[in-house]
Amino acid sequence: MKYILITIPVGLLETNCYIFADAVSREAFVIDPGGDAPVIIAAIKKNNLSPKAIVNTHGHWDHIGANRAIQDAFSLPLYMHAAETAFLTDPVLNGSIALGGGTPSPAADKTLCDGELLTLGSLKLTVIHTPGHTPGGICLLTEDVLFTGDTLFCGSVGRCDLPGGNESVLNASLKKFRLLSPFLTILPGHGSACVLEKEFKHNPYL
Numbered sequence: 383m384k385y386i387l388i389t390i391p392v393g394l395l396e397t398n399c400y401i402f403a404d405a406v407s408r409e410a411f412v413i414d415p416g417g418d419a420p421v422i423i424a425a426i427k428k429n430n431l432s433p434k435a436i437v438n439t440h441g442h443w444d445h446i447g448a449n450r451a452i453q454d455a456f457s458l459p460l461y462m463h464a465a466e467t468a469f470l471t472d473p474v475l476n477g478s479i480a481l482g483g484g485t486p487s488p489a490a491d492k493t494l495c496d497g498e499l500l501t502l503g504s505l506k507l508t509v510i511h512t513p514g515h516t517p518g519g520i521c522l523l524t525e526d527v528l529f530t531g532d533t534l535f536c537g538s539v540g541r542c543d544l545p546g547g548n549e550s551v552l553n554a555s556l557k558k559f560r561l562l563s564p565f566l567t568i569l570p571g572h573g574s575a576c577v578l579e580k581e582f583k584h585n586p587y588l
């Protein structure tokens with residue numbers, strides 16, 4: 383296996399924080415550190431990984447809640463789509479207002495765009511812009527896996543009734559999955575993993 387994948391459900395909504403690393407260089411991205419920073423930090427250290435950046439699939443509080451703690455622990459830059467950056471510091475947009483607000487995340491250091499390639503050792507990750515759940519939601523495609531954030535869950539899709547959500551925009555984004563290999567493993571923002579081919583057959587939203 384060329385990569386190391388660690389899945390840690392974090393926080394109140396059991397958001398999947400994924401630590402994705404190149405097996406040789408051990409460089410890693412921390413994808414959606416939504417909470418439970420000490421657990422994430424311990425996993426990075428235990429596996430001798432060298433984190434390179436935090437990547438947020440989108441800016442909801444349950445995906446960004448530990449951005450600051452992880453950034454402080456490893457001095458990491460924060461990546462997210464250009465259309466989503468306002469979510470990081472706006473408690474209405476990121477939903478943290480319901481929990482008392484505050485500023486859950488530092489600002490983005492690098493903005494991403496559709497089709498951009500990110501490098502992690504010998505691995506390449508392609509950014510796919512999939513708005514609808516939020517305006518700047520992204521999926522990350524690499525090797526045989528697709529990180530889908532809250533755009534696509536196994537058996538369902540992300541809701542569109544939160545600030546910036548849009549159902550017809552989401553439906554357009556879902557069509558992009560038809561262009562991908564059906565054998566990809568979907569790694570969603572919540573819940574268990576599944577294979578894209580099965581979702582085409584059984585997910586009513588696809």
Ligand SMILES: [Zn+2]
Pocket residue numbers: 440442515532540
């Ligand atoms: Zn979300």
Ligand SMILES: [Zn+2]
Pocket residue numbers: 395397442444445532571572
């Ligand atoms: Zn979520």
